[in-house]
Amino acid sequence: MTWLWIIALAAVSFVALAFVLKAPRNGWTAIGAALALGCAGFASQASIALPGAPKEAQERTDKSGAALIEARRELASENAMPNQPNRWMVIADALSRNGQFGDAAGVVLGAVEKDPKNADAWLSLANNLVAHADGNLTPAAQYAYRQAAMANPAHPGPPFFLGLALAGSGKLAEGRALWANFLAKTPADAPYRARFEERLKRLDALIAMQDKQQ
Numbered sequence: 001m002t003w004l005w006i007i008a009l010a011a012v013s014f015v016a017l018a019f020v021l022k023a024p025r026n027g028w029t030a031i032g033a034a035l036a037l038g039c040a041g042f043a044s045q046a047s048i049a050l051p052g053a054p055k056e057a058q059e060r061t062d063k064s065g066a067a068l069i070e071a072r073r074e075l076a077s078e079n080a081m082p083n084q085p086n087r088w089m090v091i092a093d094a095l096s097r098n099g100q101f102g103d104a105a106g107v108v109l110g111a112v113e114k115d116p117k118n119a120d121a122w123l124s125l126a127n128n129l130v131a132h133a134d135g136n137l138t139p140a141a142q143y144a145y146r147q148a149a150m151a152n153p154a155h156p157g158p159p160f161f162l163g164l165a166l167a168g169s170g171k172l173a174e175g176r177a178l179w180a181n182f183l184a185k186t187p188a189d190a191p192y193r194a195r196f197e198e199r200l201k202r203l204d205a206l207i208a209m210q211d212k213q214q
Contacts, residue, residue: 065096068127075157075192076120086111092124101132112147122148123157130165137165156182156192163199172207176200 088111095104105128111121126144130137145165149158159182166175179200186193 064131065099065101068131069093069096072120072123072127072157072161075160075195076155086114088114089121089124092128096124096128096131101128104128105132116147117151119148119152119155119157122151123155123161126158126165127161130161130168135165135168137162137169137171141165156186156190156196160192160196160199163203167203167206172203172210176203176207179203 088108092104092108092111095101095107105125108121108125108128111118112125115121122144126141126148129141129144133141142162145158145162148155159178163175163179163182166172166178179196183193183196183200186196
């Protein structure tokens with residue numbers, strides 16, 4: 001009986017995305033694939049008979065999704081990038097805020113396909129892929145970060161989030177080198193410079209702590 005509810009929920013979600021939020025028709029296949037991926041993930045990992053995850057864990061996931069979105073938007077505005085969100089990005093951000101990172105990554109592919117030079121879309125894709133992999137930097141996420149940097153070399157978002165992903169994956173030295181190199185090329189009055197300097201300071205403290213323990 002539970003599976004009937006899951007299928008019904010997927011159907012309702014598709015209708016809401018396709019008709020209520022009016023996602024472009026040529027992206028319906030991507031939306032369907034994302035929902036199918038979610039159902040498949042549930043089938044392989046979920047235990048229907050067991051209680052749901054603790055509320056606190058879900059709240060942390062929701063907050064992490066919202067934080068990623070806000071940080072991405074802040075960096076874009078600090079770089080004076082025009083804020084022109086399309087339907088794909090609106091839908092993907094909504095999914096991310098609910099912790100549905102895999103679905104969000106599937107949906108944001110529509111934005112990338114529509115505009116391969118959309119740095120914000122590539123960055124959203126990369127961040128969602130990392131979040132979906134529990135903070136691990138996957139090859140697909142690395143590719144998306146590279147595409148974001150190529151689409152807009154002046155955008156501080158790609159090096160900022162890639163550095164976070166590297167550090168989160170245990171590659172502290174690589175993350176530090178990336179941020180230090182970016183800061184060396186950043187104007188002293190850049191509004192996002194303080195954000196990088198603060199993170200670099202934290203990373204240096206973490207590296208120093210690890211060195212002492214070895």
